[in-house]
Each structure stands twice: as structure tokens, then as C-alpha cells.
Amino acid sequence: MVIVNYFMVFSTIVALLFSLNHWVPPVNGKEWLILISLGIAGNYGQLYVTKAIQIAAIHIVTPINYLESVLAIIIGICWFGEGYGFFSILGVTIIIARLVFNTLYKQKLKI
Incomplete structure (x- = not known):
């Protein structure tokens, strides 16, 4: 539980620092x-x-x-109509390939 609280506090501080110049408060x-x-x-x-x-x-x-990264891009495309460049798609492809490789490799070691 301690790590969760530290993560929340740290994330809030970092998000606050990055959004200071761009913050638009919710209006409704x-x-x-x-x-x-x-x-x-x-x-x-x-x-x-x-x-x-x-x-x-x-x-x-x-x-x-x-x-999480893959799902964020999928949600961005489907819900918000966002477009992604070559490097974003390449990154998602690398993540998926690595996940598949890691899963297959770990299963092979158990046999």
C-alpha cells in the first residue's frame, strides 16, 4: 500500500509541474x-x-x-480519432512482439 501512495503523490507532483502552463480547469x-x-x-x-x-x-x-500503451493508442484512435505516426506504430509493434516472444520463451522453459 505504501508504494501505491508514493506513486500517487509522485505522479500528482510530476503531472502538476508539466501542466502548469497548459492547465484548463473543468468547467462543468x-x-x-x-x-x-x-x-x-x-x-x-x-x-x-x-x-x-x-x-x-x-x-x-x-x-x-x-x-497499457497498446490500449491507450487503440482507445485514442477509436474514441478520439487521433492519428499516430510511424514511430508510435513501430513502438506498439515492438511491444507486442516482445510480449509474444517473452510468453513463448517462458512457456518453452517450463517444458
């Missing part, structure tokens, strides 16, 4: 609800990832955690 209840929901979801997500790493094999949990 819907925006506040989305902002608060993101904070709650992020807190529970970090809590459960930390818990999963404590109780499961690290080579099983960590690849799933790396899928």
Missing part, C-alpha cells in the same frame, strides 16, 4: 466527474497491479501491464 459537472473518475480508476489500477505483482509470477503480470 461532467468534466469534474470524468476527472475524478480517472483519479479513482488510476488509484485502483495501480493498487491491483501492485497486488498482482506481489502474488503472481512477475513474468506473467508484467507483460499484461505493458499492454
Whole structure:
């Protein structure tokens, strides 16, 4: 639980520093609800990832955690109509290839 709290405090400070010049406060209840929901979801997500790493094999949990980048790009394309360049797509491809390789390699070692 300590690591989750340190992560939240550190992330808040870093996000605050990077958003000082660009911050636009939420103007209505819907925006506040989305902002608060993101904070709650992020807190529970970090809590459960930390818990999963404590109780499961690290080579099983960590690849799933790396899928966050892939899912963020997919959500950006589907929900927000964002476009990504060559290096973004290359990065996602490398992440997926590495996850598949890591999974196959670990399964091969168990045989």
C-alpha cells in the first residue's frame, strides 16, 4: 500500500509541474466527474497491479501491464480519432512482439 501512495503523490507532483502552463480547469459537472473518475480508476489500477505483482509470477503480470500503451493508442484512435505516426506504430509493434516472444520463451522453459 505504501508504494501505491508514493506513486500517487509522485505522479500528482510530476503531472502538476508539466501542466502548469497548459492547465484548463473543468468547467462543468461532467468534466469534474470524468476527472475524478480517472483519479479513482488510476488509484485502483495501480493498487491491483501492485497486488498482482506481489502474488503472481512477475513474468506473467508484467507483460499484461505493458499492454497499457497498446490500449491507450487503440482507445485514442477509436474514441478520439487521433492519428499516430510511424514511430508510435513501430513502438506498439515492438511491444507486442516482445510480449509474444517473452510468453513463448517462458512457456518453452517450463517444458
